[in-house]
Amino acid sequence: MGFFDGLKREKRDNESITQSSQYISELETDNDTNNDFEEEIEVIERSVIQQPIQDVPMPPLKTYKDKAPVKHVIGQTKIIAIINQKGGVGKSTTAVNLAAALGSLGKQVLLVDLDPQGNSSSGLGVMKSQIKNCIYDVLLNDVPIEEVIIPDICEGVDIVPATINLAGAEVELVTEMARENRLKDATGSLRGKYDYILIDCPPALGLLTINALVAADKLIIPIQCEFYALEGVTKLLDSMKRVKSRLNPTLDIYGVLLTMYDGRTTLSRQVVEEVRNYFGKSVFKTLIPRTVKLSEAPSYGQPIITYDPAGKGAIAYMDLAKEVVQRG
Ligand SMILES: Nc1ncnc2c1ncn2[C@@H]1O[C@H](COP(=O)(O)OP(=O)(O)OP(=O)(O)O)[C@@H](O)[C@H]1O
Numbered sequence: 279m280g281f282f283d284g285l286k287r288e289k290r291d292n293e294s295i296t297q298s299s300q301y302i303s304e305l306e307t308d309n310d311t312n313n314d315f316e317e318e319i320e321v322i323e324r325s326v327i328q329q330p331i332q333d334v335p336m337p338p339l340k341t342y343k344d345k346a347p348v349k350h351v352i353g354q355t356k357i358i359a360i361i362n363q364k365g366g367v368g369k370s371t372t373a374v375n376l377a378a379a380l381g382s383l384g385k386q387v388l389l390v391d392l393d394p395q396g397n398s399s400s401g402l403g404v405m406k407s408q409i410k411n412c413i414y415d416v417l418l419n420d421v422p423i424e425e426v427i428i429p430d431i432c433e434g435v436d437i438v439p440a441t442i443n444l445a446g447a448e449v450e451l452v453t454e455m456a457r458e459n460r461l462k463d464a465t466g467s468l469r470g471k472y473d474y475i476l477i478d479c480p481p482a483l484g485l486l487t488i489n490a491l492v493a494a495d496k497l498i499i500p501i502q503c504e505f506y507a508l509e510g511v512t513k514l515l516d517s518m519k520r521v522k523s524r525l526n527p528t529l530d531i532y533g534v535l536l537t538m539y540d541g542r543t544t545l546s547r548q549v550v551e552e553v554r555n556y557f558g559k560s561v562f563k564t565l566i567p568r569t570v571k572l573s574e575a576p577s578y579g580q581p582i583i584t585y586d587p588a589g590k591g592a593i594a595y596m597d598l599a600k601e602v603v604q605r606g
């Protein structure tokens with residue numbers, strides 16, 4: 279467990295205890311002898327304790343210099359962009375939970391949040407008030423990526439966070455030299471330091487996504503098991519081919535991931551069949567189920583393997599991590 283996790287939990291627990299005991303003492307004064315209220319108090323306590331985390335000022339996080347040395351020998355670093363210009367298909371959910379699952383399997387993982395929405399950052403409990411520099415400063419202000427890395431955000435996982443500042447990058451990069459290579463240059467220095475570098479892409483095919491396509495060795499394409507699942511995929515594959523032929527000859531699909539699968543619906547099953555026909559063996563065997571827990575976990579700043587370790591979502595992302603490791 280990271281330093282920040284501890285602080286966050288301690289703070290949340292303290293707040294919950296204070297607020298809960300206030301409620302309890304108020305209720306006790308009003309109804310000294312009423313046993314029915316014990317039940318009510320328990321309900322209130324539970325609801326207070328389960329409040330999602332808020333972005334309140336927090337102490338600064340650890341820096342890369344404080345990172346504990348990696349215990350195993352790192353072979354070839356794999357840089358994988360999680361990409362689909364279609365919005366809401368499960369890119370950030372996959373980035374956060376695959377990173378955490380790989381970390382729990384003993385791998386060293388860096389998660390690069392390349393989306394101005396910053397969903398991967400907040401999903402792992404990074405609060406805006408704690409971030410001095412973000413990936414924007416790496417891409418446009420020549421800040422070394424090591425200075426932006428927050429180490430050990432969860433077991434085996436470091437993160438390069440994003441803030442809304444990154445929204446300006448799409449426009450500002452246009453006039454820069456070597457604008458497509460910024461992320462590749464930055465992540466180059468990290469090869470050999472991580473087993474996996476995962477990049478969470480924004481829902482667009484702009485310059486940020488092109489930077490991810492140039493920096494990546496491979497792509498994971500999440501596809502939501504919904505109507506129009508394959509819409510826009512041809513455009514994505516065209517962009518991949520263009521970058522491959524001009525800037526990154528070894529770029530390839532690592533795997534297509536079916537997300538938000540609901541086995542009770544015919545539609546979900548049809549989409550699985552359609553996507554498997556289209557992409558063949560590239561499709562991961564693991565299907566990510568639609569579960570409420572997966573959508574709740576980010577508001578608690580936790581990956582699913584700690585938020586609901588025994589649930590369907592955690593099992594699926596652990597299976598996916600094992601498949602990723604097996605694919606080599
Ligand atoms: N397997 C799942 N089960 C239930 N809800 C999910 C699942 N995967 C993702 N979600 C929810 O669906 C929404 C979109 O997911 P997510 O943010 O991961 O998609 P995205 O592709 O990163 O979106 P964007 O394109 O905006 O970056 C979120 O509210 C998320 O919590």
Ligand SMILES: [Mg+2]
Binds near residue numbers: 369370371393395478
């Ligand atoms: Mg996202």
